[in-house]
Amino acid sequence: MRMLEVRNISKHYGHGRTAVRALDDVSFSLEPGQLLAVLGPSGSGKTTLLSIIAGLLHPTEGEIVLGGRPIHLRSPREAAAFRRRYVGLVFQEHHLLPYLTARENLLLVPHLSGRITGRDRTRAKSLLAEFGLEERAGHRPAMLSGGERQRVAVARALMNEPEIMLVDEPTANLDTQHGNQVLELLRAQIHARAMTCVMVTHDTRMAEQADASLRLIDGRTAPTGA
Amino acid sequence: MLALKELLGSKLKFSLIALIIGLVVSLTMLMSAMSEGLVTGMTGAKGTLAADALVFQGDTQLALERSLLTTADMETIRRTPGVREVYGVGHAMISVEAGGEVFDARVFGLGGRFDQLPIVAGSSGPPGPGEAIVDVTAEAEGLAVGDTVPLTPIDRELKIIAFTEGRRYVMTPAFYVDMVTWADLYVASALRGEVAEDSGGSPATQSASLEGGASIAAVDLTAGTTVDDLAAELEPAFEVTTPAEAAEAGNGMPVMVLAVNAIQVVSLLIGALVIGVFFYIMTLNKTGQIAAVKALGASDGYLYRQLLLQIIVLVSAAAFIGIALALGSGSSMPPTMAFDPQVGRWLISLAAVYLMALVGSLFSLRSILSIDPATALDRAEH
Incomplete structure (x- = not known):
């Protein structure tokens, strides 16, 4: 696994007097196995930061470097291939496909990469077991609780053995008990597999469990605790 | 995989869609057969005379x-x-x-x-x-x-x-x-x-x-x-x-043939519009899902292929339903009723239905291309 570096990233929308600076000169670096919590109020640029790291948005300035190689100057096709291979994404809304079972939602990831192998099936089974979802593997999202759905979403993000986990408010729709459960599982996976993880959250208690934190206000890095 | 899984996962929804499209197909087939029946009833004896x-x-x-x-x-x-x-x-x-x-x-x-x-x-x-x-x-x-x-x-x-x-x-x-x-x-x-x-x-x-x-x-x-x-x-x-041209002359036939052709074209256009709009709306309804799958790494080509597969399966099911309904309706009509299904005309109607579904799918493709995968993460926040 490799180090993730975010160097002087800015993202501007519009020009001149109407220009909006969604992100302004944001930098940080993460060692493998580190979890970074990104805090900040709504509109502070947290999601824009995640989208840029995932290759869903191009930065106006700055660069993203993984293991010494820049990863931000990619075409949409290359960025999609990069996400399939190296990125695990967890959305605030779980975005599980409603017509697929929990197991099939996990197998969607290797399916998008080409084909599903026996190894993929074994991995899906083992991840579901690790997340306590073995009994729920054949259930569709509508038949799962909120916590179970979010655990399936995290397990899906781990299917491609990613180097970077990008997690957007993973516990926002969960009660404290289920939220802690999901975060604990996530932390365990990050440390065990030496991934780098950027987690956006509003919840300072969640942020306290991260290895590092970054606060954004109006797109700029603010001192932690501001 | 996704297209068929979605069809199987929402059987009721897609059965109803296939039924509605089937009714539209059946309508175009019935219009075609009744129009042909009208022409045959008016001119059959003249148009079928064995002669050059x-x-x-x-x-x-x-x-x-x-x-x-x-x-x-x-x-x-x-x-x-x-x-x-x-x-x-x-x-x-x-x-x-x-x-x-x-x-x-x-x-x-x-x-x-x-x-x-x-x-x-x-x-x-x-x-x-x-x-x-x-x-x-x-x-x-x-x-x-x-x-x-x-x-x-x-x-x-x-x-x-x-x-x-x-x-x-x-x-x-x-x-x-x-x-x-x-x-x-x-x-x-x-x-x-x-x-x-x-x-x-x-x-x-x-x-x-x-x-x-x-x-x-x-x-x-x-x-x-x-x-x-x-x-x-x-x-x-x-x-x-020729016998065929003679059949379309006299007894107000030129006007009738014109009207019959217009009825067939209009019913096909209405059917095509309904089918095209159906698939377009289906795509719009799945914007969130499509954005998420794109964010996970799905290409536009992959998503369009899934959409096409779904359209082909649905339109084929609808065609089967439509033909069965049209033939069922036809067989229950009295022999004096103008109803003359022509295989050639029905094939043209079916081809038009597939074509229009394809045209509708192109609108859906435009919609798929315009879906920004970043919206899967975005919550109106920058």
Whole structure:
């Protein structure tokens, strides 16, 4: 696994007097196995930061470097291939496909990469077991609780053995008990597999469990605790 | 995988969609079959005459009712270069009495070429004097093979020896008789059964004067001769055309054919619009899902292929439902109802449905391309 570096990233929308600076000169670096919590109020640029790291948005300035190689100057096709291979994404809304079972939602990831192998099936089974979802593997999202759905979403993000986990408010729709459960599982996976993880959250208690934190206000890095 | 999984995962939703599209397909098929039925019912007996060309009396605008060719005319046609064989076709209007009711019918005299009639019941031999092969829709009027039916008010009778099919004219059944019987009926119906003092003699005398004549001449041409060649030889004393073109002339047929074609085109357009919009709305409803799958790394091409697969499966199911409904409706219609499903027309309708679904899918593709995968993460926050 490799180090993730975010160097002087800015993202501007519009020009001149109407220009909006969604992100302004944001930098940080993460060692493998580190979890970074990104805090900040709504509109502070947290999601824009995640989208840029995932290759869903191009930065106006700055660069993203993984293991010494820049990863931000990619075409949409290359960025999609990069996400399939190296990125695990967890959305605030779980975005599980409603017509697929929990197991099939996990197998969607290797399916998008080409084909599903026996190894993929074994991995899906083992991840579901690790997340306590073995009994729920054949259930569709509508038949799962909120916590179970979010655990399936995290397990899906781990299917491609990613180097970077990008997690957007993973516990926002969960009660404290289920939220802690999901975060604990996530932390365990990050440390065990030496991934780098950027987690956006509003919840300072969640942020306290991260290895590092970054606060954004109006797109700029603010001192932690501001 | 995704397309079929989604279809199987939402069976009720997609069954209803297939049913609705099936109803639209069925509507276009029914419109097509009924339009064709109308044309066949109006012109079947004329349009199916076995000949390369039909020759009418001049200045009749190809109206069978107004054309009458004398023996000399027939001889002129027979001697025209390029003509291989000629037989006379006679036409007359009659009223038939059956079960106390009177219905209109048309008599067609055929100069010996009865082998062109498909027999669906009764004798396959040619009718003798006073005998007729009748279009099977006359069954609905209560007629049966073996019946001898009175013709009013001309005091004649015809014995039905067989039924044929697809041979109606102006929505009435055709009665095929030999030319002698036709001449007798033609004169009798023209005189309404009365002997006119100034008509030059009795009906028998007048029908005898038609011997060797006919309403029109059906012509087979020698190899290399075209209908235009024959027309160049015979016009303007005669009018020359093909059976298919003759079928679309007279009795207001040009206007009717135009209206029928317009009905078919409009029903196809409406069907196509419904189908196209359906798939477009389906894509719009899945914007969030599509954004998430794109964020996970799915390419636009992959998503479009899934959409196409879904469309092909749904439209195929809808086509099956539509054809079954149209055929079911058709089989429950009375034989006199204008319903004539044409495989070619139905295939065109089906092709149009697939084409329009494809066009609708292109709108969906535009929609897929415009979905930004970043919206899967975005919560209106920058």
